[in-house]
Amino acid sequence: MKTIGVLTSGGDAPGMNAAIRAVVRTAIYNDMKVIGVRRGYNGLINGDLREMNIASVGDIVHRGGTVLHTDRSDEFKTTEGQNKARNIVEIFGIEGMVVIGGDGSLRGAKDLCHLGVPTIGIPGTIDNDISCTDYTIGFDTATNTVVDAINKIRDTVTSHQRANVIEVMGRGRGDIALYTGVAGGAEHIIIPEIPFELNDLCKRLIQGRDRGKRSHIIVLAESMFNVNDLCEEIEEKTGIETRATVLGHIQRGGNPTVADRVLASRMGYHAVNLLKEGIGNRVICIRDNKIMDCDLEEGLAMKKEFDKEMYKMSKVLSI
Ligand code: ADP
Ligand code: F6P
Numbered sequence: 001m002k003t004i005g006v007l008t009s010g011g012d013a014p015g016m017n018a019a020i021r022a023v024v025r026t027a028i029y030n031d032m033k034v035i036g037v038r039r040g041y042n043g044l045i046n047g048d049l050r051e052m053n054i055a056s057v058g059d060i061v062h063r064g065g066t067v068l069h070t071d072r073s074d075e076f077k078t079t080e081g082q083n084k085a086r087n088i089v090e091i092f093g094i095e096g097m098v099v100i101g102g103d104g105s106l107r108g109a110k111d112l113c114h115l116g117v118p119t120i121g122i123p124g125t126i127d128n129d130i131s132c133t134d135y136t137i138g139f140d141t142a143t144n145t146v147v148d149a150i151n152k153i154r155d156t157v158t159s160h161q162r163a164n165v166i167e168v169m170g171r172g173r174g175d176i177a178l179y180t181g182v183a184g185g186a187e188h189i190i191i192p193e194i195p196f197e198l199n200d201l202c203k204r205l206i207q208g209r210d211r212g213k214r215s216h217i218i219v220l221a222e223s224m225f226n227v228n229d230l231c232e233e234i235e236e237k238t239g240i241e242t243r244a245t246v247l248g249h250i251q252r253g254g255n256p257t258v259a260d261r262v263l264a265s266r267m268g269y270h271a272v273n274l275l276k277e278g279i280g281n282r283v284i285c286i287r288d289n290k291i292m293d294c295d296l297e298e299g300l301a302m303k304k305e306f307d308k309e310m311y312k313m314s315k316v317l318s319i
Contacts, residue, residue, distance in 0.1 A: 001275050003033040005049070005094040008066040009040030012122045012252055013138025014024060016066040019100050021057035021270025028054055030276050035094055039069050040101070041076035041108055044085040061261055062238045064141070064253045076108055077142040085166070086115045090290070096275040102122040103300070106283060110296045111124035112318035118280020120271040121296055126252055128169040129173040132299035133285035140259040142251045143179045149247055150184030154215050161214035163205060163242040165231050169251050170221045176251070178307070179306065182314050189314055202237040209240060216240060266291045
């Protein structure tokens with residue numbers, strides 16, 4: 001392959017820039033031309049492209065967001081949109097693509113392969129919800145951001161002897177809540193994978209208060225309950241003043257951690273090495289700290305095992 005394209009799609013994730021840099025630099029090192037596609041699949045449909053050089057990815061390894069910008073494209077889900085994208089690929093002589101994004105974006109990558117464009121997917125999302133990989137780019141940074149917030153919230157919660165329900169992102173997946181709940185010493189973690197029992201939560205809060213505990217942190221994965229209603233119910237049942245914090249998009253920003261920069265660099269490097277060999281239709285994964293790749297379709301069809309043992313541990317450690 002002499003010319004490849006790279007795009008970022010879906011929700012941005014810290015570390016995407018480090019992945020773009022790795023793709024561009026590895027390609028140039030191997031005498032390949034790299035076309036940066038702006039605004040995800042919308043950019044591919046509309047020909048929003050620019051050639052990348054060594055300097056165009058300078059000074060970005062440490063930056064959050066994505067210099068290629070990102071978007072969600074309903075048009076790309078249609079046959080017409082996909083044909084438009086295919087045309088642009090042909091016109092600009094793009095022989096292979098790297099798509100950096102979450103589950104939806106990688107499904108788009110699979111479609112690109114079906115259109116005859118060898119494509120490699122790189123899992124970039126804070127949600128850590130891609131089944132074939134232990135970790136996705138952005139998860140480590142997002143969870144560190146959440147834990148930093150929990151530490152600050154705990155200061156005020158302790159001062160007032162209150163409870164605080166902290167809603168975190170995750171898009172139907174409890175990894176962000178589980179990891180940050182454990183790392184932040186939460187008294188309770190509410191995630192979609194485990195049925196929620198309000199009485200169990202209230203009992204634990206009351207027992208804690210009666211033992212003299214001054215802070216009660218509850219981490220809640222988004223889209224499960226209305227956080228304000230939940231706070232009211234807790235307050236009514238326990239008598240403990242309860243506030244809500246919705247962390248929102250702060251979780252998506254900020255400088256990527258070392259772990260995310262290294263993961264992104266390794267994945268980007270591996271992706272281009274596959275394209276160089278003419279290999280497409282793969283998704284890059286990390287398993288047991290080894291970078292590998294698997295078939296896109298198979299990787300996306302896998303079911304991610306929920307770490308029940310970690311949840312069990314969180315209950316033990318928060319007694
Ligand atoms: P993420 O990649 O973060 O999971 P989305 O689910 O919003 O984010 O997907 C990002 C984009 O990927 C969508 O706007 C769409 O353009 C494309 N996409 C999502 N699902 C599919 C699909 N099943 N087939 C083709 N393209 C898809
Ligand atoms: O997929 C990443 C994510 O941040 C999810 O955790 C969240 O549900 C969603 O994107 C939010 O999307 P938007 O940026 O469109 O509000």
